[in-house]
Structures are given as C-alpha cells and as structure tokens.
Amino acid sequence: MKIKSLDLKTTLQDNDGDQYIDLSKPTFAYLGTVGIKSIYSVSQDEVMRPDKISYRIFGTTAYTDAILKINKIFNPFSIKEGDILVIPNLSNPGLHYKSPADINKITANENDVRDQFSAKELVNKKDKGRIERIAAKAKKKKAGVNTPLPPNVLPSNKKAKEFKKGRIILGANLNNPKKRNS
Numbered sequence: 001m002k003i004k005s006l007d008l009k010t011t012l013q014d015n016d017g018d019q020y021i022d023l024s025k026p027t028f029a030y031l032g033t034v035g036i037k038s039i040y041s042v043s044q045d046e047v048m049r050p051d052k053i054s055y056r057i058f059g060t061t062a063y064t065d066a067i068l069k070i071n072k073i074f075n076p077f078s079i080k081e082g083d084i085l086v087i088p089n090l091s092n093p094g095l096h097y098k099s100p101a102d103i104n105k106i107t108a109n110e111n112d113v114r115d116q117f118s119a120k121e122l123v124n125k126k127d128k129g130r131i132e133r134i135a136a137k138a139k140k141k142k143a144g145v146n147t148p149l150p151p152n153v154l155p156s157n158k159k160a161k162e163f164k165k166g167r168i169i170l171g172a173n174l175n176n177p178k179k180r181n182s
Contacts, residue, residue, distance in 0.1 A: 001061045001064070003061065003062060004063060004066075004093065005027040005028045006021065008099055009027060010022040014166055014167070016166075022100075025100035028065055028069055030069065030070055030088055034088075034089045036088060036089055037087040037089045040053065040057065042082060047079060047080055048079050049079070050064045050067050050068055050073070050076045054067055057087055063088075066088050067087065070086050071085050071086055
C-alpha cells in the first residue's frame, strides 16, 4: 500500500549503514479553509480498512492517512460499518503534504498540539473541568508551566531524540522516574 506522507519522511542512517524512517515529524497538515469533499458512510466491506475508503474516493490508497487524520482516528481497526467520515478536499495535495521542515513552519505553535487533545468543541463538561484543574495545578508547582501538555507531547523547545555514539536515543528528554533500591 502506498501512503503519500511516508514518501516525505526523512530517512536516518546509523553508523552500521542501517536506515530508519523518522516517524516523529508530521508531513500532513490540513488547511481547513479548503473545505471538505464529502461526508461518507462506511460500508460493511470497508470495516477497519481506511485504505479501501481512500481507493474508492480518490482512486488511490495514498490518502489513507489524510482520511484518518481529518477524522481524528488513531486506530484504523476501530472503523465500523455505518461510521460517518469527513472526506477532505485534496484537489491540490501539495497544499497539505509537505516536508517535515515545511510542516513545522505551519504548526510551529505549541498550542496547536495541545488543542488537538483539548479542543473546546470536542471536550465534554466533565473533561473541560479536569483540564482547567490540571492547568491551575501546574501553574502552582515549583517548576510549573502555563500550558500543560499531554504526557506524550514534548514542548517545542525540547528534542524527542538524541544521537550519541552512533545510537539513536528516543525519549531522551522525557522525565523518567528514578529507580528505587528496595
């Protein structure tokens, strides 16, 4: 299966010559100003198969990732018969698919990442209250922050990976609890 955003990913190479695709940086950003193509109802033969949906609508599986991202589907196996999907307008894919460096220019604001998880229109009252309490609590802490991020998102000023002695260290700047001697 061909997925357009994978072609734009950066390839990393270690000292042994092994190559890896850097999946940590986005290559797709949808500009809401271009609108949507249509609303789509998932049929029985498309259950858990966003690639089939992409092929049926666009004539290629290359835009599977766009359908998933626009509909905030993180697990393609969760797609069920009768689900209603928004189909993005991709009449000019060059507007949306960019190299990681170009995407960073579009989504440079740290709040964009946080807003994906706490967009006001997507959060119920109970969760909205929780988010507000977490933000207030974070500000009071000694090393508090003004805008707390989800646990799996680093602030934009920190790097998610480091290269040391020919090795790639993922999560190098994550806070890991110290092991206790029992």
